[in-house]
Amino acid sequence: MSSTMTNVSETPEARPRSPLYWLRYSITQYTIQWLLLIVVIILSLANTNFRQPANLLSVLLQASFAGIGAAGMTLIIINGAFDLSVAGILGLCGVVLGLVLPSIGIVPSILLALVVGVLLGVVNGLVVTKVRVPAFIATLGMMYIYLAIGFIITNGQVVPVTDASFRSLGTGNLLGLPIPFLIMIVTYVVLYGVLNFTTYGRFIRAVGSNPTASRVAGIPVDNVQIFAFALVGLCTALAGVALTAYLSSAQPNMATGYELRVIAAAVVGGTSLKGGQGTLFGTFTGALFFTVINNALNLFNVGAYWQYVAVGLIIITALGLEALRHRFAPASRG
Amino acid sequence: MQTPMNPTVSAPQGKPLASVLRFFQVFESVGVLAMLLIVVVAMSIINPVYLNLNNVVNIVITASIISVVGMGMTMAVAMGGLDLSVGSIQALTACVAASLLDTTNIPLTIVGTLLLGMLIGMLNGAIISRLRVPAFVATLGMMSILRGAALLFTDGQSILIMGHDDFARLNTGRLLGIPVPFIIALITLAAFYILLKHTPFGRHVCAIGGNENAALATGLKIGRTRVLVFGLVGLSAALSGIMLSAQLLIVDGTLGTGLELQAIAVTVLGGTSLAGGSGNLPGTLLGSLLVAAISSAMNILRVPPFYQYLALGLLLILALALDALRRTLVKRAMMGEA
Numbered sequence: 001m002s003s004t005m006t007n008v009s010e011t012p013e014a015r016p017r018s019p020l021y022w023l024r025y026s027i028t029q030y031t032i033q034w035l036l037l038i039v040v041i042i043l044s045l046a047n048t049n050f051r052q053p054a055n056l057l058s059v060l061l062q063a064s065f066a067g068i069g070a071a072g073m074t075l076i077i078i079n080g081a082f083d084l085s086v087a088g089i090l091g092l093c094g095v096v097l098g099l100v101l102p103s104i105g106i107v108p109s110i111l112l113a114l115v116v117g118v119l120l121g122v123v124n125g126l127v128v129t130k131v132r133v134p135a136f137i138a139t140l141g142m143m144y145i146y147l148a149i150g151f152i153i154t155n156g157q158v159v160p161v162t163d164a165s166f167r168s169l170g171t172g173n174l175l176g177l178p179i180p181f182l183i184m185i186v187t188y189v190v191l192y193g194v195l196n197f198t199t200y201g202r203f204i205r206a207v208g209s210n211p212t213a214s215r216v217a218g219i220p221v222d223n224v225q226i227f228a229f230a231l232v233g234l235c236t237a238l239a240g241v242a243l244t245a246y247l248s249s250a251q252p253n254m255a256t257g258y259e260l261r262v263i264a265a266a267v268v269g270g271t272s273l274k275g276g277q278g279t280l281f282g283t284f285t286g287a288l289f290f291t292v293i294n295n296a297l298n299l300f301n302v303g304a305y306w307q308y309v310a311v312g313l314i315i316i317t318a319l320g321l322e323a324l325r326h327r328f329a330p331a332s333r334g
Numbered sequence: 335m336q337t338p339m340n341p342t343v344s345a346p347q348g349k350p351l352a353s354v355l356r357f358f359q360v361f362e363s364v365g366v367l368a369m370l371l372i373v374v375v376a377m378s379i380i381n382p383v384y385l386n387l388n389n390v391v392n393i394v395i396t397a398s399i400i401s402v403v404g405m406g407m408t409m410a411v412a413m414g415g416l417d418l419s420v421g422s423i424q425a426l427t428a429c430v431a432a433s434l435l436d437t438t439n440i441p442l443t444i445v446g447t448l449l450l451g452m453l454i455g456m457l458n459g460a461i462i463s464r465l466r467v468p469a470f471v472a473t474l475g476m477m478s479i480l481r482g483a484a485l486l487f488t489d490g491q492s493i494l495i496m497g498h499d500d501f502a503r504l505n506t507g508r509l510l511g512i513p514v515p516f517i518i519a520l521i522t523l524a525a526f527y528i529l530l531k532h533t534p535f536g537r538h539v540c541a542i543g544g545n546e547n548a549a550l551a552t553g554l555k556i557g558r559t560r561v562l563v564f565g566l567v568g569l570s571a572a573l574s575g576i577m578l579s580a581q582l583l584i585v586d587g588t589l590g591t592g593l594e595l596q597a598i599a600v601t602v603l604g605g606t607s608l609a610g611g612s613g614n615l616p617g618t619l620l621g622s623l624l625v626a627a628i629s630s631a632m633n634i635l636r637v638p639p640f641y642q643y644l645a646l647g648l649l650l651i652l653a654l655a656l657d658a659l660r661r662t663l664v665k666r667a668m669m670g671e672a
Binding site for chain 2: 134138143144155259260305315319
C-alpha cells in the first residue's frame with residue numbers, strides 16, 4: 001500500500017472530473033511524455049532530416065545504450081541510493097566479453113559478462129551496506145577501481161571484436177527495429193515486473209520511501225539494497241554487451257561519462273533523488289528525450305562539446321523543476 | 335539496554351567515549367603521518383632515487399596543488415556538502431589563465447582567474463541552495479557543463495604558455511629554499527584554518543554540517559553560507575588551476591579529470607568526517623602529501639599509471655571505512671553500549 005505512488009486522483013471526494021481536470025492531470029503526471037511528443041513534433045516540422053525513418057531509427061538505437069543502463073539506475077535511485085560506478089562496470093564487462101568471445105562462443109561470453117556485472121553490483125552493494133559508506137562516494141571510488149582493473153587485464157589495449165554474428169546484436173535490425181532497442185524494451189518490461197510484482201522489487205521502493213520504517217517492518221533493508229545494486233550491475237552489463245557489439249571493440253574507458261547520461265535519463269523521467277518515487281516508463285521516455293535533444297544538436301550542427309553543456313543543463317533543470325513542483329504543491333507529497 | 339535512561343549520560347559513559355575519541359584523535363594526527371613515513375622509508379630502501387632533492391620537491395609540488403583543492407573540499411564536507419565539479423573548474427580556469435596571460439599582466443591574470451573560479455563556485459552554491467538540488471548531483475551536472483565550457487573555450491586545442499618566465503616561477507621558484515607552491519598551500523591552509531576555526535562564518539559552516547535543521551532553527555543564513563562555501567571551493571579549484579598551468583606550461587580542456595576523487599580522498603584521509611560538522615585542514619595537507627608520495631613511488635617503481643587509479647580508489651574506500659567505523663564507535667559510545 002505504501003509502495004503505490006500518491007497521485008492527484010486519490011482525493012477523497014469522487015465527483016466526476018471535467019476534461020480540463022484530466023488534461024491537467026495528464027500534464028502533471030506525464031510531463032516528460034508530453035514534452036517528448038512536443039519536441040518530436042516541432043523537430044519534425046522544423047527539420048526534414050529529423051523525420052527521415054533512418055534518423056528516427058538511429059535515435060532509437062542511440063537511446064538504447066543509455067536507456068538500458070538507466071533502467072537499473074532508476075531502481076537504485078528509487079531505493080534511495082546512487083551508483084556512479086556504472087561507466088567502470090560497463091567498460092569492465094565489455095572488456096571481459098571481448099576477451100573471452102573468440103574462445104568460448106557468443107552465448108557463454110554474454111552470460112559471463114552479465115555474471116561479472118551482477119558480481120560488481122553486489123560488491124558495490126556490500127561496500128555501501130556493510131562498510132556503511134555513502135553510496136555516491138563509495139561508487140565513485142569503485143568506478144576508478146573497476147576502470148583500473150579493466151586497464152590491467154587489457155594492458156591498456158583496445159580489445160577488437162570480429163565475430164560478425166555477435167556484432168549484429170549491436171548493428172542489426174529485427175522486426176524493423178534496432179536490436180539494442182528491442183533489448184531495451186525487454187529490459188524495461190522485465191524490470192517493471194520485478195519492481196511491481198515481486199516481493200523484493202516492492203521492498204526496493206519501500207526502503208527508498210522510508211528506510212527506518214522498512215527496517216522496523218522487518219524488511220531486510222541491506223539485502224534489498226544489495227539486490228538493487230546487483231540489478232544495476234546486470235543492466236549496465238547488458239548495455240555493455242550491446243555497446244561492445246555496436247562498436248565492434250571494447251576498452252575499459254569506452255563509457256566515460258555514462259553515469260551522467262544514465263542519471264539524466266532517470267531524473268528527466270521524474271525519478272526523485274529523495275528515493276521512493278519514480279517510474280520506469282518515465283526513465284524510458286527520459287532516455288528517448290535526451291537522445292532526441294542530442295540528435296537535434298547534431299542536425300543543427302551544434303558542436304560536440306555543447307553536448308556536455310546540454311547534459312548538465314538538462315539534469316539541473318529537471319531537478320530544479322522537480323523541486324519547484326514540490327514547493328508549489330506540498331499537498332501532493334506522500 | 336538494561337542501563338536505565340540517565341540524563342547525565344556523559345558522566346557514567348564518559349570513559350569509553352573518551353577513549354574512542356582519543357584513539358581517533360591520535361589516529362587522525364598520526365595515522366596519515368605514519369602511513370606517509372612508511373611509504374617514504376620503504377621507498378628510500380627500495381630505491382634511493384626516491385629521496386633525491388628533485389623528487390622530493392616534485393612530491394611536495396604535486397601535493398601542494400592537490401591540497402589547495404582538498405582544503406576547499408574540506409570546507410564543503412565540513413558543511414555536509416560535496417563538490418564533484420572541481421576538476422572541470424580546474425581545467426576551465428587553467429585554460430582561462432593561460433589565455434589571459436597573453437592579453438594582460440600576471441597579477442590581473444591571477445585575480446581574474448580566481449574571481450572566475452569563485453563565481454562558478456557561487457553559482458554551484460546558488461543552484462544547490464535555491465533550487466534545492468542535492469550537492470553531489472548539482473555539481474555532477476556542473477562538472478559536465480564546465481567541462482564542455484573548457485573544451486569550447488579552447489576549441490579542443492592545447493594552449494601553450496610561452497615567454498612568461500615570471501609566471502613559471504609560481505611553480506619553480508623558491509622562497510627561503512621552500513618551493514613557492516608549498517608556500518601557496520601553507521598560506522591557503524592558514525587562511526582557511528582561520529576562517530573555519532576562528533570566525534563566525536566557520537562556526538556557521540560547522541553548525542550547518544552538524545545539524546542543518548538546528549542551524550536553520552537558530553536563524554543562521556544557511557543559503558548565504560552555502561553560496562560562500564562553494565565560492566571558496568571554486569576559488570581553491572581556480573588557484574590549483576593557476577598552479578597547474580604554471581607547472582605544465584601547456585594546458586587543454588581535458589585537465590583535471592578525476593580531481594574530485596583525489597580531493598575527496600585527501601579530505602577523508604586527513605580525518606574530515608563525511609558526516610559533516612568539522613573539518614581537519616592540516617590533515618588534508620598531510621593526506622595530499624601521502625597521495626603524492628604514493629603516486630611518485632609508483633612512478634619510480636614503473637608501475638603502469640592505471641594502477642594508480644586502483645591505489646587511489648582503494649585508499650579512498652579504506653579511508654571511508656575508517657570514517658564509518660569511527661562514526662559507529664562514537665555513536666555507540668554516546669549511546670552507552672560500548
